[in-house]
Each structure stands twice: as structure tokens, then as C-alpha cells.
Amino acid sequence: MEVTDGGEQLVLDGLPAPRVRRRVRAATGGQPLAEHLPVARVAIDLPPAHLDRPFEYAVPASMAQSAVAGSRVKVRFGRQDVDGYVLERVETAEHDGELLPLRRVVSALPVLTPAVARLARAVADRWAGTLVDVLRLAVPPRHARVEGEPVGEAAGPLVPHASASAWTAFRGGPAFLQHVTSGGAPRAVWTALPGAPGERWTDAIAQAVAACVLGGRGALVVVPDARDVERVLDALDAAGVPRWAADRPHGAVRLTADDGPAVRYRAFLAALRGGAQVVVGTRASAFAPVRDLGLVVCWDDGDGLHAEPRAPYPHVREVLALRSELEGCAFLVGAHGRTVPAQSLVASGWAREVVADRAATRSRTARVLALNSTELAREGPAAAARLPTPAWRTIRDRLAAGPVLVQVPRAGYLPVVACGRCRASARCATCHGPLGIASADGTPTCGWCGRLATGWRCDECGAGTLRSVQVGSQRTAEELGRAFPGVPVRVSGARAAGGVLASVRDVPALVVATPGAEPVAPSGYAAAVLLDAATSAGQGLGAAEDAVRRWLAAAALVRSSADGGQVLLVGDAPERAAQALVRWDPVGLASRELDERAELRLPPAVRVASVTGPRDAVAAVVERVDDVEVLGPVPVTGARAAERSAVGALEPEVRALLRVPRAQGQALARSLAASLSVRSARREGGTVRVQLDPTDLS
DNA sequence: AGCACGCCGACT
DNA sequence: GTCGGCGTGCTC
Numbered sequence: 001m002e003v004t005d006g007g008e009q010l011v012l013d014g015l016p017a018p019r020v021r022r023r024v025r026a027a028t029g030g031q032p033l034a035e036h037l038p039v040a041r042v043a044i045d046l047p048p049a050h051l052d053r054p055f056e057y058a059v060p061a062s063m064a065q066s067a068v069a070g071s072r073v074k075v076r077f078g079r080q081d082v083d084g085y086v087l088e089r090v091e092t093a094e095h096d097g098e099l100l101p102l103r104r105v106v107s108a109l110p111v112l113t114p115a116v117a118r119l120a121r122a123v124a125d126r127w128a129g130t131l132v133d134v135l136r137l138a139v140p141p142r143h144a145r146v147e148g149e150p151v152g153e154a155a156g157p158l159v160p161h162a163s164a165s166a167w168t169a170f171r172g173g174p175a176f177l178q179h180v181t182s183g184g185a186p187r188a189v190w191t192a193l194p195g196a197p198g199e200r201w202t203d204a205i206a207q208a209v210a211a212c213v214l215g216g217r218g219a220l221v222v223v224p225d226a227r228d229v230e231r232v233l234d235a236l237d238a239a240g241v242p243r244w245a246a247d248r249p250h251g252a253v254r255l256t257a258d259d260g261p262a263v264r265y266r267a268f269l270a271a272l273r274g275g276a277q278v279v280v281g282t283r284a285s286a287f288a289p290v291r292d293l294g295l296v297v298c299w300d301d302g303d304g305l306h307a308e309p310r311a312p313y314p315h316v317r318e319v320l321a322l323r324s325e326l327e328g329c330a331f332l333v334g335a336h337g338r339t340v341p342a343q344s345l346v347a348s349g350w351a352r353e354v355v356a357d358r359a360a361t362r363s364r365t366a367r368v369l370a371l372n373s374t375e376l377a378r379e380g381p382a383a384a385a386r387l388p389t390p391a392w393r394t395i396r397d398r399l400a401a402g403p404v405l406v407q408v409p410r411a412g413y414l415p416v417v418a419c420g421r422c423r424a425s426a427r428c429a430t431c432h433g434p435l436g437i438a439s440a441d442g443t444p445t446c447g448w449c450g451r452l453a454t455g456w457r458c459d460e461c462g463a464g465t466l467r468s469v470q471v472g473s474q475r476t477a478e479e480l481g482r483a484f485p486g487v488p489v490r491v492s493g494a495r496a497a498g499g500v501l502a503s504v505r506d507v508p509a510l511v512v513a514t515p516g517a518e519p520v521a522p523s524g525y526a527a528a529v530l531l532d533a534a535t536s537a538g539q540g541l542g543a544a545e546d547a548v549r550r551w552l553a554a555a556a557l558v559r560s561s562a563d564g565g566q567v568l569l570v571g572d573a574p575e576r577a578a579q580a581l582v583r584w585d586p587v588g589l590a591s592r593e594l595d596e597r598a599e600l601r602l603p604p605a606v607r608v609a610s611v612t613g614p615r616d617a618v619a620a621v622v623e624r625v626d627d628v629e630v631l632g633p634v635p636v637t638g639a640r641a642a643e644r645s646a647v648g649a650l651e652p653e654v655r656a657l658l659r660v661p662r663a664q665g666q667a668l669a670r671s672l673a674a675s676l677s678v679r680s681a682r683r684e685g686g687t688v689r690v691q692l693d694p695t696d697l698s
Numbered sequence: 699a700g701c702a703c704g705c706c707g708a709c710t
Numbered sequence: 711g712t713c714g715g716c717g718t719g720c721t722c
Contacts, residue, residue, distance in 0.1 A: 039722095041722090042722080044721095044722090051721085054722085055721080055722040056722045057722060058722090075722085076721090076722090077721055077722080078720070078721040079721085080721090093722080094722095095722050096722095097722070098722085099722060100721095100722065681718090681719080681720095682717090682718075683716095683717085683718090
């Protein structure tokens with residue numbers, strides 16, 4: 001049955017028919033249509049790329065008040081009932097045919113705010129993905145019980161302390177904060193320095209957030225992991241922005257995926273309803289619906305956790321950059337190091353640099369020395385030792401003053417081993433993955449397929465003995481325990497027995513940690529020793545930058561040189577990486593790397609998309625993309641390929657790279673999305689992954 | 699995704 | 711002579 005709004009069927013009892021005739025034809029079976037904005041444009045929660053557009057539905061009068069923009073609805077789509085979000089309510093339909101009515105409003109809560117909807121669309125477009133893929137990252141699953149919880153009374157206005165004390169050492173820092181308070185939208189790339197309590201990175205971020213809140217706007221801080229969330233929340237508390245709690249809705253809320261569905265949804269709603277003016281969270285919180293957003297912050301943008309591992313693989317730094325443009329808010333990315341993409345934001349003039357001068361840098365950092373084999377040559381045969389004599393002496397001397405941090409790039413025991421006779425790397429007989437040993441008396445195990453290599457013999461020379469190539473944190477802790485009898489040794493790492501330690505006490509101890517798992521010492525470490533520098537700064541795009549980032553993160557936990565703090569880099573790292581650490585100059589390194597990538601036409605100087613999947617599928621996707629330089633496809637090798645063959649995937653994968661000048665990045669994404677849309681409509685076989693600016697380019 | 703319609707092989 | 715393969719098309 002066809003119902004035309006404004007026609008005789010829609011006359012409500014005793015009311016005259018609306019005078020305006022609307023062009024909405026709806027198959028509502030006689031039920032009246034909403035008087036006001038009778039059409040809902042709905043994003044349908046189905047994965048195929050060719051369905052990534054709004055579909056229009058008629059809004060029955062009964063849902064006129066509940067089917068608001070941003071609400072979750074159920075609609076009939078084809079022969080199935082599907083979930084969706086109301087993107088907007090409009091007066092007239094663009095669709096020519098009849099409109100089906102919305103089936104049901106799941107919840108009238110507008111969980112998809114207009115700002116977040118716009119951001120999600122922009123993210124989908126930028127990374128050649130679909131809106132619903134992004135919404136799955138952006139909007140947590142509904143939790144009905146949490147939604148029904150009473151909303152507490154706000155505890156009065158939030159008035160944080162006004163201070164820029166943690167910023168005075170940084171050129172442009174206090175001005176940035178002032179600009180934020182006064183409602184501006186400055187953009188800064190900030191290189192943080194270690195410091196005394198009150199002037200550390202957490203304090204600086206807390207003061208920037210306080211400045212924003214003081215100006216009457218909300219703020220969003222995205223950090224790599226939950227430990228950092230806690231650190232920022234503590235600093236915020238000290239800056240006069242207390243922790244949000246359900247019974248005192250006020251302040252800063254923690255938003256992380258690993259808190260579980262109920263806690264996460266509660267935190268999400270706190271931001272949505274404006275009870276929490278500030279959100280501090282991990283990766284997915286980059287989409288949090290903060291009210292009157294005034295400032296977005298990304299801390300340590302080089303940390304791999306900021307790269308979303310699910311399609312369309314957006315990166316927090318870029319999402320927040322996009323968001324700051326869309327919402328006209330301030331943008332701050334900070335780290336002890338400097339990533340090449342962050343440097344690119346500065347180089348292009350999009351953001352301003354906020355850094356300390358040389359004198360401030362020198363006075364706040366530890367003394368850094370690199371011990372490479374050339375320097376150690378005079379030590380004789382001991383130079384080749386993993387812990388050369390000068391490093392041993394430094395540890396011994398500094399232990400008297402407090403804890404000493406030892407950073408080991410690899411976890412485990414002996415993660416990589418080789419033939420004891422001919423030194424060929426030991427590989428798995430089945431998949432050719434690298435063999436490692438998990439404990440003092442462990443059997444060699446394949447790092448790719450996990451098979452035990454009992455009775456291993458070398459492919460090359462037939463020998464049956466193994467030697468270590470890389471030594472992990474566990475074995476290092478053992479060795480250090482023997483080298484420093486009587487000194488407590490603690491191990492921190494995701495795979496360590498005690499897990500990741502948040503902090504250690506200010507007492508003499510050896511603290512062995514893998515990168516990113518370093519505990520903080522309240523008064524700073526007396527020294528840090530960064531082992532296996534060559535392993536850290538291996539080959540591959542961005543390896544040097546990444547190694548320097550991890551070294552600086554550890555070095556930033558050490559006392560200043562004035563307080564005796566020392567950092568030793570042990571091993572043969574590439575000279576430019578070692579020098580960037582010794583001179584504490586991550587910006588110089590990032591700047592040179594960026595120049596080089598421009599010459600080599602590598603990202604971020606250009607935009608690259610990788611297309612991975614079965615050969616035919618990749619070819620079909622790439623075929624439909626015009627005006628692009630195509631590299632490959634080449635067979636995919638390495639752990640992923642081995643894993644696939646281990647689970648019995650028949651078809652080997654290939655990867656093609658598409659390269660365009662940066663200015664054509666948007667066109668490339670659009671063209672790829674169109675190709676994927678054709679692909680899904682035609683149901684071309686296989687699974688294809690498209691990744692823009694992939695991080696694992698080598 | 700899910701389900702229709704629509705043209706060519708082996709079976710009650 | 712039918713039952714049924716999955717190749718295109720559509721879903722507001």
C-alpha cells in the first residue's frame with residue numbers, strides 16, 4: 001500500500017491535514033508518518049563495500065521523537081532485519097521508490113553524534129574503508145543495563161588550575177596553552193624532555209588539558225596503553241581535573257577497550273552526556289564523543305599500538321589530525337622522539353614545532369654514551385661481550401645511587417638461534433621459520449608455526465649444536481644476576497612472569513625490561529643500559545627512527561646528568577641512529593629521514609597503498625585504479641605467509657603497492673574504495689586487504 | 699550479507 | 711523432460 005504524507009490517510013484525529021505536500025512515498029501500511037522530518041537516512045550495519053551509502057526509511061509517527069540522528073535502529077533490508085544508525089532526519093527522500101518504515105528504534109540515545117559521524121565518514125574515505133567498519137571501532141557495543149543506570153548529578157563547574165609550568169622550557173609551549181584556553185585551534189608537534197616531578201610529559205599534557213577545560217571546552221588524550229592512561233589521569237588529578245566516577249560525574253574519564261563492555265560503555269556515555277569533559281584512553285578513544293572538543297592529544301605517536309590492526313587500519317595521529325580540522329580544535333602530538341610523519345606535519349607547515357633549546361635539553365637529560373665495537377677495540381677480546389667491561393663498571397658504580405634500567409630489545413630466553421658450527425641461522429624443518437629457545441632447558445621451537453624442532457640438524461652442514469644469535473630479557477636477567485650477585489633483578493615485559501611493572505622503588509636494583517615495558521622509578525633511574533643496539537635498529541623503513549624512539553623512552557626515565565644520570569648504548573647500531581641518541585636530537589634524525597624519503601619517493605613524502613591477497617583478486621582490484629604507479633605484485637613472505645600455509649590456506653598471497661604524489665592521496669583512496677565496491681558487488685573471490693600508508697613497508 | 703532471478707549439465 | 715549449479719542484480 002502506498003501512503004503519501006500530506007494525503008488523507010495521515011490526518012490525525014481532530015487535526016487538519018498538513019498543508020505542505022511532501023514527496024515521501026512510504027509503504028507504511030497505513031500507520032501515520034512523523035509530522036516533522038519523516039525521512040531517516042540510515043547507515044546499514046552490513047560489511048559489503050557497495051552498501052556503504054545511506055538508505056532512506058520512513059519514520060512512523062510513533063518513532064518521531066526516538067529515531068533521532070545518531071540513534072541505533074533496526075530496519076528491513078531486502079529480506080533481512082539489520083542494525084543501523086540514523087545519520088540524519090530529512091524532509092524529503094532522494095530515493096525514487098517507496099520507503100519502508102523503520103522497524104524499531106533500538107535506543108533513542110544518539111550514540112553517533114554528528115561530529116563523530118562526520119569524522120567516521122572522513123576516516124573511511126581517507127583509508128579506503130567503509131563507514132560501518134569505522135563505526136565498529138568508534139562506537140562501543142550497546143550495553144542495555146548500563147544505558148539504564150541513573151545519571152548522577154554533576155558536581156558543579158570544573159575549574160582546573162591554570163599553569164604552564166611544565167611548558168616553560170619549550171619554545172612556543174606557553175603560547176600554545178594560552179591559545180587553547182582562549183578557544184583557538186593551534187597545532188603543535190612537541191618533543192618532550194625528561195624532568196623532575198611536575199615537569200614530566202604527563203604533567204605537560206595535564207596542563208594543556210587543564211588550559212582547554214579552563215577555556216570551557218572538552219579535551220581528548222590518546223596514549224598507547226592502559227598504564228599511560230593511568231599516568232595521565234593521575235597528572236590530571238594534580239592539575240585540578242579529577243577522575244570521573246559514576247556517582248560524581250565530573251572530570252576525566254578512562255576509556256579503554258580492555259576494561260570490558262560495561263565499563264567501556266559507561267565511560268563512553270559519560271563523555272556523550274558531557275559528564276566527563278575529558279577523555280583519556282587508548283586507540284579507539286580517538287573517536288570518543290567529547291562535547292565541545294577543544295583539544296586532541298596523541299602521546300608517543302610512534303608506538304605501534306596507535307595503529308589500528310583492523311580495517312581500514314587508521315592511525316591515531318592521523319585520525320586526530322583529521323578530527324582537529326573537522327571540529328576546529330587544537331592538536332598536539334608529543335613524544336620523546338620524533339616520528340617521520342610528525343616531522344612531515346611540521347615540514348608542510350600544518351603544525352608548529354614545540355621544542356626545548358639545546359641548553360634546556362642538555363640540562364634535563366642524562367649523559368649518553370655509545371659503546372660500539374670500534375670504541376671498545378682497546379678492550380681486547382672482551383669487546384665482543386654482550387656486556388662489555390665499561391658497561392659492567394657503569395652498572396656497578398651507578399647501582400650505589402639507585403635502580404639501573406637494562407633495556408633488551410627481545411623478550412624470552414634465546415629468541416633466535418643459529419648453527420653452532422657454520423653459523424647458518426637455524427630454521428624450522430617444516431616452514432623455514434626461525435628457531436628460538438624458550439627456557440634454559442627448552443627445546444628449539446619455530447617462531448612461525450610453533451613446532452618443536454626435536455633432534456634439529458643444520459641444513460647447511462649437518463651439525464646438531466646451536467648457538468645464540470639473540471639473547472632475550474629472561475636470559476639477560478639470569479646473566480646479570482650472576483654478574484652482580486646480591487643485587488635484586490626484576491624483569492618487566494608482557495611475557496615476563498610478573499608481567500609489565502608500572503614502577504619500581506628508588507633502591508638499588510637491576511630492572512630488565514623490553515621496549516615499552518619499562519617501569520618508572522620515582523626519582524629516576526641512576527643509569528640505563530640499552531643492549532643489542534644492532535638488533536634494535538635493524539634494517540627496514542623507519543627502523544632507525546623506531547629504535548631511537550625506544551631508546552629515548554628508556555633514557556627519559558634516567559636522572560639528568562647533573563644528578564649523575566648515565567645512559568649507555570651497547571652494540572653496533574647504524575651511526576645516525578646512535579648519534580641521534582647521543583646528541584639527544586630526534587628531530588634532526590626525523591628531518592633527514594623525511595628528506596631521504598622524499599628523494600626515494602617513500603611515505604610520508606608520497607602516499608602508498610598496499611593491496612594484499614590472492615594473485616587474481618589483487619590484480620582485479622589494482623586493474624580498476626587509474627593514474628597510479630603500480631609496484632609488484634610480489635609474493636608475500638615472512639611470518640604471515642608461513643602462518644597461512646601452516647593453517648592450510650591454499651593460495652599464496654601477493655602484495656602490490658600503489659604509489660601517488662601526496663596531493664593525489666585522496667583520489668587514490670576514493671578510486672580504491674570504488675574498486676572494492678565493484679569487487680564486493682561482483683563477489684570476486686578471496687580476501688583482499690587494502691592498507692593506506694602501511695606501517696610495515698620494507 | 700542474503701536472497702532472488704536466470705540460463706546450461708546429470709538424474710528421478 | 712525436470713532439479714540445480716552459481717553468475718549478476720538488488721535491497722531504501
